[in-house]
Amino acid sequence: MKKRLKLLLICLFMGSGLLVAQTQRVTGIVISEEDDQPVIGASILIKGTGIGTVTDANGRFILPNAPNSAILQVSFIGMATQEVAARPNVRVVLKPDAQQLDEVEIVVAYGVAKKSSLTGAVSSIDAATIEKRPVSSASGILEGAAPGIQVNNTYGEPGADATIRIRGFGSVNGSNNPLYVLDGVAFGGNISDINPNDIESITVLKDAASAALYGNRASNGVILITTKKGKSNRTSVRVNANQGVYNRGIAEYDRMGPDDFMETMWIGYRNSLLTKSPASYPTTESANAKASETLISDYLKTNIYNQKNNALFDSNGKLVAGAQVLDGYKDDLDWYKGLERLGHRQEYNLNGDAASEQGNYYFSVGYLDEKGYVISSDFQRFTGRANINLTPKQWLRTGLSLSGSHQTTNNTNGTSTASYVNPFMYARQIAPIYPVHLHDPETGNYVLDENGNKQYDNGEGGRNQYIGRHVIWENELDMDRTYRNTLIGQAYVDIIFLKDFTFTTKGDLNVRNSENQTYNSAIIGDGYGNHGRAKRVIYRYKNYTMQEQLTWRKKINSLHTFDA
Template identity: 40%
Template sequence: MKIYSLLVCITISKLFSFSTYSQNISISVNEVSVKKVIEEIEQKSEYTFFYNNSLIDISKTVSITATKEKIKKVLNRLFRSTNIDFKIYKNHVVLFPKNSKASPRAIKKLLDELDQRAKEQTKRSSEILKTPVSQSTVKGVVSASDGTPLPGVNILIKGTNAGALTDFDGNYTIAAKPGDVLVFSYVGFVTQEVLVNTNTVNITLQEDVSSLEEVVVVAYGVSSKEALTGSVTQIKSEEIAKRPIANLSSAIEGASPGVIVTAASGQPGAGQNVRIRGFGSFSASNAPLYVVDGIPTNGALNNINPADIENISILKDASSTALYGNKATNGVIIVTTKKGKSEVGEVSINISTGVTGRSIPEYDRIDAFDYYPIMWEALRNSNAIPGVDSQTDLDAANLDATNSIFSVLGYNPFNVPNNQIVGTDGRLNPNAQLLYNDFDWEGAITRTGLRRNADLSYQGASKNADYFVSLGYLNEDGYLIKTDFERITARVNVNFQAKPWLKLGANLAGNRSEGNQANIGGSGSFRNAFRFTRGIGPIYPIFAHDPVTGDFILDENGEREFDLNDNRPSGASTGRHIVVERLLDVDFDERSAINLRSYADITLADGLSFRANISYEEQNFYNTFFWNKTIGDGAPDGLGFKQYVRRKTTAFNQLFNYNKYFGEHNIDLLAGHESQQLVIDDFNGTRTLQVADGNLELINFVNTTDLESQRDEVNDESYFGRFNYNYGGKYYFSSSIRTDGSPRFAEERRWGTFWSVGGSWSIDKEDFISNISWINQLKLRSSYGELGNSRIQDDDNNDLYYPSLATFALANNNQGEPGVLRSNLGAPDLEWETSANFDVALEFGLFNRFRATVEYYNKESRNLIFNVPVALSDGAESKLENIGTLFNRGVEISLSYDILKTKDFSWNLTVNGATLKNEFSKLPQEEIINGTKKLRVGKGLFDYWIRDWYGVDPTDGSGLFVAEDPNATGVRIINGVAVTPFANNARFHYAGSAIPDLTGSINNQITYKQFSLTTLFTYQLGGDTLDFNYASIMSSGNYGAAKSVDILGRWQQPGDITDVPRMDAALASEWSGTSDRWLTDASFFNLRQVNLTYQFDSSLAKKLGVSSLNMYASAENIFSINARKGLNVQQQFNGNTSNAFTPARVITFGLNLKL
């Protein structure tokens, strides 16, 4: 709760009745309300009470007797069994909820200012009486940005002492003449000046963020932003609402420096992968921990409706994350869902609809007219090369290529004979015209998708309870045919103050979703729709055509027949047809989940409370998978697969909290215990030979090829504590410790202890700084701690729950005889991976316009787990051991500047950026080859280790690598360098890194009257991507495969200077080998999101019967600028491109109203 909300919108008596005050109170009342007691104390003394009756319960019945007792003693007794706490300053008593983060210094400062304003108002009263009658009267209302009237706002005529104050409803009246400038000032808000040119001046004041105590959700509680000693970024519901997103991970992108997110898949309903401050492990998970409403979750974030989210906190350093222990080494993302706020029940309705399409265009490829001559050249050069072989051999090769090219490619879409498509000069027959133009495979499998979304919620609050109820519906048809997603979510969140000392709450959420998946398999799979359409040559039609006339061939129903001809060469996916397979194959997911979180909060004594949380989460996943028997992987029998997975998670924690002020000193103690149980049941079966068409149940298949089930059960136990201290709102110290027990490790190594310490200094509160008006904030903070990681994974990123134990694989049967094989040696000496985290930051704000944070971090991950080779006599190839250390270090900067701030127009620009250096300092072996990377001390996790491409020999057009063995066959010496055209003799070397030099985002927020515009740009500078997709269409051969337009720049004759080798089917595989030839600058600049909103005037909204109404238009993934058309740099963290489902561009129009 912000400080100003404790004192404005307020029920205050005697607002400016300041004078001397007595020390002792006498009172005797029986069974009366707290309000009556307050009124009697005010009548019998000179104390004035300040409170907000929507925050505290003043209707509670109490009894109290006191005789000449000090006010503090009386109030301690009075409020002992209530939810009310208080602060006394001079003759002012401020009441607020217990456990509030309100700072005594902030309250004192505000009361001082009110006191001073009262004196100034008294002084001005006489001057106002002397105002000439010729002046006119200016009236108006002053309110906050949310429409709340502001009482006690100071209005001054600039250059004079004449002024006024607003009343309880924000109204004011002042004598002023046209041309005067009114200055509106208020504690916690930015001062605003307005020129008088009318008799009515209504003002909306903007909050001064630097002067307000924002509440931030942290581990097992909340904290004021001022009190944070760690690195925390909070995303509010208002920011999420500006982006009509379908999943939570989209809201995280661009929100905080040092947080990187992969590009979203175009698959409807798919999420994104998130990494915080680099990559801290090789064999364990690098994903952050997700916590929902205080409980760590194993659930999919797509189960949460974004409209239900109140805020998201991103915890990045040890001080903020250590309380989560072994789960927190990769950072923590805390999601808090909404609860009721409004005293009057409020209905919110959001309806939107939009269209989706492919956001990243395809690589440019040559058409049919260029394709035949190019492939003719590849065939010819495989027999004779211009300038190298004799003219006789070249003439023979030319003739052979002309006569044979059709038989090699298999299709002739032109109106000329098969042996006359390309002449012996390598040119396309000038008379050649296309018989048909049926080559748009991408168009055949894509469409304009449609997204429909509706959210309905009802929320409210009373003295003793609050409630939030919501229902959400999302339906999206993907831009790839036969992909869709439908989700229904529901939530009920109720909190109830059962007794003054007891608060209860329950949050029940459920969802169900289903959808057809893309079923694209791996990047190289023939059923991968993006691989197929990107890679098939431009002469192969979708439908069957008459070879003479080019007309479509129709079936008995008059429908066009698909071309299922097997004459295509391997480069054109022989025997496959992606459109038919998309239509006939099935990959259908059904998911359901239910989640219950409840708590009891008990006040045991003044400042001491106990809270118990319990949660149960059940997720069910059901998949139906089918390969048709007509064409593709399932032909000719058909294949059916069913899988059912159930995950049940039960969590229980108990928290003791003690918070107490001792003058300027404040301590906050937390002690807790947490247990969590995860049970996973997995059943799946595969059968082949479908009997009846259309029936996908396994009973309709004959042969069982696989049938298995599995259960995993994991129980984690934890004990933890935290100590926070601050003095005078200037000096803060925080420490935490947690001990975790995990069954993943052997009994003697099962427990691990993790801890952190942190501190901060609010320098702006010091006397030598506080009087400098242009410094709004100046804070230094630092932290250090050690965290753990127990999420060990296999090579396919599946969690390993029993790595310390020797495990055995069943179903290795031999002709009916049962067989069991050992699948894992077991690692009884395995220990926790740990990370030592250091963080230091400077936060500052200047001129009420500029805010910045500059932060340095260093994370050292120790005891990294690797698969270490063992002797074959041990019965396995490797075992897990703790041998490795990896550093992640970098600088994060966040800058925010209010470019313009006027009554009708405001513009805020926020820019953030982060660097990352990733480096091993210890490994189990001198070097470890990991795909296109090599791990080595002094190198990083994603440093490329690939062939050293030299270029193209201008004499014969050969592609060349730097040679590993200068004496090997085929080696040439060019400019003193030994080079080779053969990939198997190429030298490997380090060639760049997938980790960029700088990542970040640029966020604009512009408002003009009732319009608001937000834009989000994301960017990356430096780093390299290994573009396998581009390599696949730059092959110098591979008959039937598509070719990039860049292939037109190939070498053709001696003396040509180019970086594209000659076309040569015989050597194409050599030159297409993985090398730094395919490394591409990974820098990009994306316009990630744009949102335009129009807020209708409140008077119009009321006429329509609603309290608030706005319309918006939004777009996601608008454009991307990078090194190459078609390139998707953000596919994977490791920098390799693949034939992935390209992200969708989404354009949405919506309406949001409140009743």
């Protein structure tokens, strides 16, 4: 019995070893033959199975448990599929697939066209590329995704649209923004009203020939946005959720600490005495003595050190030995700490679609919540969309599209040119000796209110900069909030006659309203002294568009097609 048990255990261990030996860890990189650059998002599939992965931002991939005899199928849109044997450190070079490239269709001003037949300056971004980019606005999709387009988001406030320039600056005083066209109709709203998850493709028309249909409105280029439609033969429902965090992308400049600042200010003060009052301070020694004696009392007004005002510097403007910042001040000199936070982003989308010979439909609802890395900068958006297309007769097509959005934006003064309200300018320019909160000047300890809480320092008690202003305090008390509602409806009818002619009539209704509410507290800042200040501004817009178009499309054979 014991011998049989041993034999059974040996067989089990040998079998386990054989099973382990039959799989391997496959790693590799996929690059393009054209430019020798990594291919991002290439599909890696074990042939004959549903097991696979995609390449990362560096073109690399990992398959942890691939069979030793596995064959990998490597594919990417516009490139020829390759099959390679599974092994460690695979290097796959993908070549362009001219035939596949010829079959790619791009939305253009008058309909769709094969990429190979286009002669104008046109760039296109498909749904697969869009889905990989968790952006809040369609303008963010274009950033780095299409050549010849400048996308600039200087501030990065949640919900803010980027500035897009297709042909540079064409006007000094006029608008340089491109024309947006949504599902074939000129779009006059904000691009942030559209949920990027509802976009099927974006086409950028960059030259005059491509944008000629839109006249002078297209002088700065045209961006065509096509929303999704039903595709599958059965009802399909998808849910996706994205979570992420925001942080400041570029670190703050290295700034002077309190010691360097005090010694530098001493030099500046001494030099001003020599140049502005030479009669009173004819020698360097006399100016040095005056600067050491009165720099704090006459100019800086605040002393955060453990030495008296007139005993902090030696005769050469250096801090005396043993001079140190009082402990109570050390953790209260960083103004950025009270302005910034770790931002958070969460997005949830539910969409579904179906299609048949008689028509198709697509619906979606979405929710986005962004909290910026600057406190009080937030953005919320609710969106909904329904696209319905019907073909009741072979010669008749009709459709209806409805979409709506509700946005709430909390703004800061990050774009203001006034240094006393712009949080970045204020925190950068305030001297590193002025604390955020009130302190006892003798001990450096915090001065607490009756509830035991720290109190902000408005500068009136001893500060020679931004007196009566406090960017952190104002950011907490003041409000700048915008509510925005949008409703967009489109309907179209296509009538096909004489086989090659299509008459299209299309109508669009765009209703938008926004309400901006601002409040300045009576405690500090712009509202101080007049019992506070409040303002409410309401905007309402309503746009109608009617469009008729007659198209002739003649296909002679598989090689020749005429459009007019």
